[in-house]
Amino acid sequence: MRAVDIIIKKRDKGELTREEIRFFVNGITTGRIPDYQTAAWAMAVLLNGMTPRETTDLTLAIAQSGEVLDMSDVVKIAVDKHSTGGVGDKTSLVVLPAVAACGLPVGKMSGRGLGFSGGTLDKLESIPGYRVDLSTEEFEKQLKEIGLVLCGQSKDLAPADGKLYALRDVTGTVQSIPLIASSVMSKKIAGGAHAVVLDVKVGNGAFMENLKDAHELADLMVKIGQLAGRKVVALISDMNQPLGFAVGNALEVREAIDTLRGNGPADFREHCLHVAAHMLVLGEKTDSLEEARTLAEKSIADGSALEKFRQLIIAQGGDVSYVDDPDKLPKASLIKVVNAPRSGYLEQVRARAVGEASVALGAGRAKKGDPLDYAVGFVIHHKVGDKIQEGEPLFTVHANDEKKMEEAIASVSAAHTFNDFPVPPLPLFYA
Numbered sequence: 001m002r003a004v005d006i007i008i009k010k011r012d013k014g015e016l017t018r019e020e021i022r023f024f025v026n027g028i029t030t031g032r033i034p035d036y037q038t039a040a041w042a043m044a045v046l047l048n049g050m051t052p053r054e055t056t057d058l059t060l061a062i063a064q065s066g067e068v069l070d071m072s073d074v075v076k077i078a079v080d081k082h083s084t085g086g087v088g089d090k091t092s093l094v095v096l097p098a099v100a101a102c103g104l105p106v107g108k109m110s111g112r113g114l115g116f117s118g119g120t121l122d123k124l125e126s127i128p129g130y131r132v133d134l135s136t137e138e139f140e141k142q143l144k145e146i147g148l149v150l151c152g153q154s155k156d157l158a159p160a161d162g163k164l165y166a167l168r169d170v171t172g173t174v175q176s177i178p179l180i181a182s183s184v185m186s187k188k189i190a191g192g193a194h195a196v197v198l199d200v201k202v203g204n205g206a207f208m209e210n211l212k213d214a215h216e217l218a219d220l221m222v223k224i225g226q227l228a229g230r231k232v233v234a235l236i237s238d239m240n241q242p243l244g245f246a247v248g249n250a251l252e253v254r255e256a257i258d259t260l261r262g263n264g265p266a267d268f269r270e271h272c273l274h275v276a277a278h279m280l281v282l283g284e285k286t287d288s289l290e291e292a293r294t295l296a297e298k299s300i301a302d303g304s305a306l307e308k309f310r311q312l313i314i315a316q317g318g319d320v321s322y323v324d325d326p327d328k329l330p331k332a333s334l335i336k337v338v339n340a341p342r343s344g345y346l347e348q349v350r351a352r353a354v355g356e357a358s359v360a361l362g363a364g365r366a367k368k369g370d371p372l373d374y375a376v377g378f379v380i381h382h383k384v385g386d387k388i389q390e391g392e393p394l395f396t397v398h399a400n401d402e403k404k405m406e407e408a409i410a411s412v413s414a415a416h417t418f419n420d421f422p423v424p425p426l427p428l429f430y431a
Contacts, residue, residue: 001019001020001023006024010048016057025062025065025160038163049177052220058182061160062182062186066160067154069136075143075147077194078107078193078194081106081108081197082184084180084217086201086206088244089239089243090243090246090252092150093120093256094260095276097312098299099280100308104279104280107143108149110151110152112365125249129318131151134316136154139151142316145315158186158187161183181224184198195232197275199275201238202430204239205351206351211236218236221234235274237271241350241384241426242351244267246378251398253329254326257309258326260300262300277289279292280292309323333400334398334402335399340388340393342390343390344418344420345385348384349380353415358378358408361405363376378396378397378398381396382394385422385423385426388418394413397412
């Protein structure tokens with residue numbers, strides 16, 4: 001069997017056998033198949049798709065490319081969540097501590113930014129000292145001791161996905177439904193989660209731009225989870241505008257801490273409580289979403305969610321003084337408020353344009369291995385449907401380069417469009 005023959009077969013719209021998929025995944029894992037062939041295969045998958053059977057086989061092959069954990073000996077039920085990626089999506093930083101504070105252990109392996117969407121690990125690393133590279137033993141010990149882990153993918157777990165994930169980001173193959181589904185679910189299966197809540201984003205700031213594709217991805221991931229014996233629920237949520245106000249690593253960490261303190265943007269807080277409620281029901285902590293939501297709200301109101309976040313930072317080597325005093329987080333040297341050019345109702349804040357401008361400032365990666373600037377990004381001051389007066393602050397840009405700042409201002413200004421007539425607000429969830 002040769003890698004090039006498998007690439008050609010998929011290029012020509014052929015259906016790969018389980019053996020061919022396992023051969024290719026094994027080659028990625030061992031390095032026998034080089035990056036350029038892996039990238040060619042990923043592009044063929046993006047263009048021609050995979051059948052549900054192929055995608056399930058791919059998921060299991062990736063999961064089994066390394067160690068597969070069994071958390072049954074560590075906790076009664078381990079619950080995880082995953083977002084398919086968006087702009088301003090710092091949900092894990094609030095949801096996980098809130099759920100763990102309700103007594104439901106959460107062990108999550110997260111990722112870095114992909115394309116225009118930010119990565120949870122990148123955000124957390126704006127806190128000095130925070131370790132994302134835990135060993136399997138450290139993962140299990142921390143989950144047992146404090147009931148919360150938020151780290152990177154262990155090299156022992158789904159190593160094929162780690163290599164494929166980094167390549168997809170820089171080869172234009174992020175949007176492939178089979179590659180997204182297999183990446184997400186292989187990590188969940190390998191990481192030992194018993195129950196998973198999936199937050200599938202849809203809109204111009206998501207990899208799934210329409211509801212049809214979002215439903216297809218959600219259905220596929222739920223089916224894969226069920227085949228692997230996991231309990232899975234998928235939520236389809238809006239990403240036609242940034243979630244919350246902050247976009248950019250340290251800015252989003254600050255907003256998450258603010259939300260854990262009982263403040264934060266209304267849309268972001270509501271989104272977090274909804275996801276947390278589903279996790280608590282799936283994890284058998286309560287029988288109803290109403291009771292689960294009340295539990296999650298209480299964990300924020302009484303400070304236990306914030307304290308759980310502090311425990312997480314300390315356990316993984318981060319400097320907790322940055323949580324206690326978010327003013328210590330990285331700050332940009334250039335901060336400029338941009339005012340509304342006209343009065344009217346906000347019709348659009350194109351999330352993708354904001355995400356791409358944030359990457360251009362240095363908050364994301366243009367190519368594999370690029371360093372990040374944790375301080376840069378945006379604070380978007382309004383939501384679709386808001387009535388705005390000319391001269392009122394529209395957004396604030398945080399930058400460390402004058403030229404990049406001016407280009408970012410132009411991009412994000414163009415992402416805002418207005419209407420003379422009232423515009424309905426966007427829903428948070430569709431299904």
